[in-house]
Each structure stands twice: as structure tokens, then as C-alpha cells.
Amino acid sequence: MNTLKCLVVCCALALAGTSFAAAKIESVTIGYSSFSGDYVPLWIAIEDQVGKKYGLDLKAIYAGRTRPQQLLASGEVPFIVATGTGVLTSHVLGVKDQVIVLTSTNKVPSALFTKPDIKSAEELRGKTVATGRPGAFGDTMVRYILKAKLGLTPDRDVKLLAIGEAVLAFPALEKGVVDGASLTMPYTLVAKRMGYRELIDYDKAGVVYPYNTVTTLRQTAVRSPELVERVLKTMIDAISIFKTNKEKSLAVMKKYMRGADEQIIEDTYENTRARSEEVPMPSVEVIKSALEILSYQYPQAKQTDPNLLIDPSFVARIEQSGFIRSLYKR
Numbered sequence: 001m002n003t004l005k006c007l008v009v010c011c012a013l014a015l016a017g018t019s020f021a022a023a024k025i026e027s028v029t030i031g032y033s034s035f036s037g038d039y040v041p042l043w044i045a046i047e048d049q050v051g052k053k054y055g056l057d058l059k060a061i062y063a064g065r066t067r068p069q070q071l072l073a074s075g076e077v078p079f080i081v082a083t084g085t086g087v088l089t090s091h092v093l094g095v096k097d098q099v100i101v102l103t104s105t106n107k108v109p110s111a112l113f114t115k116p117d118i119k120s121a122e123e124l125r126g127k128t129v130a131t132g133r134p135g136a137f138g139d140t141m142v143r144y145i146l147k148a149k150l151g152l153t154p155d156r157d158v159k160l161l162a163i164g165e166a167v168l169a170f171p172a173l174e175k176g177v178v179d180g181a182s183l184t185m186p187y188t189l190v191a192k193r194m195g196y197r198e199l200i201d202y203d204k205a206g207v208v209y210p211y212n213t214v215t216t217l218r219q220t221a222v223r224s225p226e227l228v229e230r231v232l233k234t235m236i237d238a239i240s241i242f243k244t245n246k247e248k249s250l251a252v253m254k255k256y257m258r259g260a261d262e263q264i265i266e267d268t269y270e271n272t273r274a275r276s277e278e279v280p281m282p283s284v285e286v287i288k289s290a291l292e293i294l295s296y297q298y299p300q301a302k303q304t305d306p307n308l309l310i311d312p313s314f315v316a317r318i319e320q321s322g323f324i325r326s327l328y329k330r
Contacts, residue, residue, distance in 0.1 A: 037272030084210030
């Protein structure tokens with residue numbers, strides 16, 4: 001009888017523990033800004049419910065033509081996955097409430113493509129180039145590339161047409177609306193295949209930039225550090241799945257990147273995998289480089305303290321605990 005009672009008590013405790021764990025699951029929505037290979041870890045986290053291991057019911061919302069930073073500032077989402085451009089620009093303009101807590105990619109898979117008959121930077125003079133939204137990554141980067149790398153003054157030597165991200169800019173190039181376009185993967189691969197001229201590859205030109213980040217409000221990092229750590233563990237876990245499970249990654253890419261053929265998706269995977277950091281620690285040196293890029297548009301960027309833009313302590317603690325090493329041993 002005592003043994004039976006003991007079993008009943010143990011079962012009750014086990015059920016109570018299960019109920020408690022279920023009750024601890026927290027719903028968190030993350031905003032994201034584009035459909036490219038660098039967002040696959042987020043999509044994997046959603047599709048595989050990776051967050052459940054860390055007490056999270058993770059959801060994602062595409063920002064569309066709304067800047068993801070606007071979603072963050074409005075309180076609609078507590079985290080965003082996006083380039084570091086929004087955080088950088090906000091700090092430079094005096095709004096310092098956002099902070100980068102993870103950077104998964106520091107290399108820029110972008111290039112300036114032109115019509116085949118434009119063979120040099122000089123031949124781009126007087127032409128029109130499609131860019132991203134004013135102040136967004138595509139706009140910031142093409143202004144820097146034109147001025148610093150090609151010796152052309154934006155809006156004077158070259159007309160810039162703010163069309164949007166690559167999914168919109170590439171059709172504008174196809175239809176002859178513009179003479180050139182700043183494209184990201186996988187559209188760089190599509191443009192090459194279709195015979196457009198790659199005038200300059202940003203990565204080969206030495207551009208270093210916080211291209212893919214997890215950003216939150218500074219008050220969230222201060223008031224809810226345990227939540228931030230769980231979100232980052234989820235993302236780091238998903239990055240490890242992306243880097244080690246090609247079959248699963250390709251399946252997720254096919255779902256989210258509809259319309260791209262299988263070879264483009266596979267090439268995008270291999271390129272993105274190679275650029276993704278196992279230890280996605282935000283870097284002061286990378287932020288310095290990004291501020292230098294931004295200074296071509298906002299001269300005051302040179303006076304911005306790069307240390308204020310990042311909080312690497314979360315990834316540092318996660319890495320020091322051995323968590324990341326354990327993911328790549330499984």
C-alpha cells in the first residue's frame with residue numbers, strides 16, 4: 001500500500017511539474033524585414049517550434065513596408081531580426097533606446113547590378129539606380145558604394161529611385177524602369193544568371209556591416225534579461241540547425257522563398273551558411289565600420305559611440321556556459 005501511495009504521489013508531482021512547465025510557456029512575436037537566406041534561422045525557429053525548449057511560443061511577423069524599428073518602437077513586438085541600419089540611424093539622430101544583442105552575419109551579400117551595356121562606374125553617370133526605402137539598408141549602402149567605392153555623388157551624378165527591397169528593385173531593372181539596382185541574395189544570383197552586369201560586389205569591396213541582427217529596446221534588456229537570453233538561445237539553436245541540417249533548411253527556404261528555383265535556393269543556402277556566425281556576438285569593430293558607412297549620409301555618425309549600440313553580454317554568457325559548443329556536438 002505504501003508503494004502504491006508513493007507511486008500516486010510521484011505521478012501527481014510529475015503531472016504538476018508538466019502543468020507548471022506548460023504554464024511557463026511565454027508567447028513572443030519577432031518582427032523581420034526581408035525574405036532572404038539570412039532569415040532562415042528565424043523561420044526554422046518558427047517552423048520547428050525551437051522556442052518551446054526555452055519556454056517560448058515564438059511567432060514571427062513580416063514588417064512589410066513598415067520599418068521593423070517602427071514595430072519595435074511602437075511596442076507591437078519586443079524583438080526584431082533585421083539589418084543594423086535602423087539602430088544605427090536612430091542612435092546617430094539621437095534616439096538611443098534600441099540595442100543590438102546578437103549579430104549572426106557581418107558580411108554583406110549584396111551587389112550593384114546594371115544593364116549589360118553599362119560596363120563601368122563612369123558609364124553609370126547620369127543613370128538611375130533603384131534603392132531601398134529612404135534611410136533603409138539598401139539606400140544607405142548604395143549611397144556609400146557610389147561615393148566611397150565608385151567616385152560618384154548620389155543624387156547628382158546618379159539619380160536614386162527609392163523602390164524598396166530587392167524583390168521590388170529587381171523587376172524595376174528587368175522592365176527598364178532603372179539602369180541599375182542594389183540587390184541582395186538571392187536576387188544577385190538571379191541577376192547574374194540573366195546576364196546583368198555586376199558592377200561591384202559589396203563583400204569583395206571590403207564592406208563589413210551588422211547585416212543580420214537581433215535588436216530589442218534597451219529597457220527590455222534591462223528589465224527582462226531572462227527573456228532576452230531565452231530568445232537568443234532559441235535563435236542560436238536555430239542557427240546551428242541551419243548550419244548543420246541542409247535538408248531541413250532547404251525545405252524551409254522553399255516554403256518562405258516561393259518562386260525561387262531549386263538551384264538558386266541551394267546556392268543561397270551555401271553562401272548564407274558560410275557567412276553565418278556560430279558565435280553571433282555583436283562586435284564594436286563591425287559597428288565602427290557601419291558608422292563610417294553611415295557617415296557618408298549623416299556626418300555626425302563619426303561622433304557616435306559604437307559601444308552604445310550593442311550589448312554583447314548575453315551572447316557572451318551563453319557562449320561561456322558551453323551552450324553553443326553543445327549544439328554543434330549533437
